[in-house]
Amino acid sequence: MQRLSSLFGRTLREDPADATIASHRLMVRGAFIRPLGAGIFSYLPLGWRTLRRIEQVVREEMDAVGCQELLMPVVHPSTLWERTGRFASLGPELVRFKDRAERNMVLALTHEEIALDLAARLVGSYRQLPVSVYHFQTKFRDEPRPRGGLLRTREFTMKDAYTFDPSPESLDATYRQFVTAYVRAFRRCGIEPLVVESDAGAMGGSDADEFHALTSAGEDTIVVCPTGDYGANQEVATTQPPEPDDAEPLPMEKVETPGQETIAAVAGYLGIPTQRTLKAVFYWTGEQIAFVAIRGDLDVNEAKLRRALRAPDIRLAADQELTAAGLVPGYASPVGLDEVLVVVDRSVECAANLVAGANMPGAHLVNVNFPRDFNADLVEDIADVAAGDPCPRCGTALELRTGIEIGNTFKFGAYYSGKLNATYLSEGGSPQPIVMGSYGIGITRLAAAIVELHHDEDGIIWPASVAPYNVHVVQLGQADEVTQAAERLAQDLEAAGLSVLVDDRDESAGVKFNDADLLGIPIRCTVSRRTVRADAVEIKMRHQDPREQVASAEAVARVVAEHDALLAALSPDAPVGLLPVETAAMANSHDPLKGT
RNA sequence: CGGGGCGUGGCGCAGCCAGGUAGCGCGCAUCGUUCGGGACGAUGAGGUCGGAGGUUCAAAUCCUCUCGCCCCGACCA
Structure with a gap:
């Protein structure tokens, strides 16, 4: 002990x-x-x-x-x-x-x-x-x-x-x-x-x-x-490919968009949803600039892009690298680019009549269509999956x-x-x-x-399988009869095969109980003058509130039984495979940061 | 690597802007009283203020450099 x-x-x-x-x-x-x-x-x-x-x-x-x-x-x-x-x-x-x-x-x-x-x-x-x-x-x-x-x-x-x-x-x-x-x-x-x-x-x-x-x-x-x-x-992660937009491709035109340098600004200025815009994102592959064209409402997934480019060390390109390549930040467009590596997300392939930059300050192009208006070196799925996108297997909204x-x-x-x-x-x-x-x-x-999954505001609540000790014996007071009773209980518990941490410190009850909660040992046994007189032991499980007095003669057997029950609850036997999300939701509900 | 924050007894912090005897709470030690959910009183120990350099009669405080830690991002078999 x-x-x-x-x-x-x-x-x-x-x-x-x-x-x-x-x-x-x-x-x-x-x-x-x-x-x-x-x-x-x-x-x-x-x-x-x-x-x-x-x-x-x-x-x-x-x-x-x-x-x-x-x-x-x-x-x-x-x-x-x-x-x-x-x-x-x-x-x-x-x-x-x-x-x-x-x-x-x-x-x-x-x-x-x-x-x-x-x-x-x-x-x-x-x-x-x-x-x-x-x-x-x-x-x-x-x-x-x-x-x-x-x-x-x-x-x-x-x-x-x-x-x-x-x-x-x-x-x-x-x-x-x-x-x-x-x-x-x-x-x-x-x-x-x-x-x-x-x-x-x-x-x-x-x-x-x-x-x-x-x-x-x-x-x-x-x-x-x-x-x-x-x-x-x-x-x-992937989602189902977007539905092709079969709208009739309209003639491409240039429009004035002074000061509209972000997707949100352009969409707001032109009164269109962001899905109708083409977002340009630039990465530096270590060798060259990659121009990534993706629908305006989507985000580039760098891991996918890295694989698509077979470039392990991509990073966002710096503005001066863009300017050096003849690109205009805020108004960049794949239209008319020949020298730059162009990667097109499949969302752009499926869309029609998008708004893209005009490669000059203060102007955008409307009714841009791929591949009519520009070329791509690669067309891949490089978009982040978002909540609500359809499951690639069954179409259900993803979470x-x-x-x-x-x-x-x-x-x-x-x-x-x-x-x-x-x-x-x-x-x-x-x-x-x-x-x-x-x-x-x-x-x-x-x-x-x-x-993270097993704690409350007072401390840790160790699963019985991994707790540093099986039982935490709290001795209240330093009277000989109490010390001896706590000592005897600890020895009996150990004889029954359990590991025991004994709080024999000369501290107040509050300090000891708070530390017991903090340390998170799953079963707490309290021995005090009160329990000694009743020839009993108080047992409390860390994960629940009730405290119970058990006759000394039965205490060890009871603790062993409680401990066995805790271990049995941690059963490894359930269907294995891709686990249903209900279990995921259960796991999340344990998280006090998120509330329940 | 970019951005932000912080380094002051064991822990948590104040003091810094407006330089002038280094403070508070907890913890720790001793004694007494308490004794079932972080007790009370008394006494006491403990700090080159992260480090180096500079300014100054005087630096925890101002300046420069540096080291470390935390958070966000980048990154991540």
């Missing part, structure tokens, strides 16, 4: 000034974590115990699908990273340094290279496949902007798994197993994950899914169909949600195997590339997501 009087860490009465989101605030106040630098945290005993419990849930689900735990290093020679090309292609988020012999080294930000290299060395035959490994390991990514406590850190703990299959079909089966294992793990941690399609990445992935905890504290926008048949990260990405899964196929020459001998005796999958769960981020 741990006594609060000797716990390393102190709770804070006031919120830390720099914490804005609930999980950050409560985990610092409750002595779970302390910041060391931007995006770098120490995990105090309470926090570390919690992380280890989360790990254990994940570990059990990984073991259950036959995945084998190992441990790979944090510091790597750059060699393998050079062979896959990532030493050069990754940006400053990959920390590079030299050792004493001037060899290039990196800090692990993931372990595909290392895991696959191991597989290549250890797997020789199809008889050894499929096989999979995982570990819990520190990752370091020099993020440009850490934020939200454990939500986005530079140093973090990740459970990453790597699967090795003999064929894409075999990988498909493995992949489904892992998705199922992930959903089970998250449910056991008290999170109903929303599984959505995600960006497979510019690095050769063929298929990818993300697992989201829905809460307004998240950073990702998720597009979901209320029928549950579609869900995708906004980076890859937008905010989520924390707590896990992801990727099919890499033979992409890395080709680079690292990772092969096995097939039944026919020929070398074949190992077919790889990669699966991540951010353990520290998952802890933050759990707190």
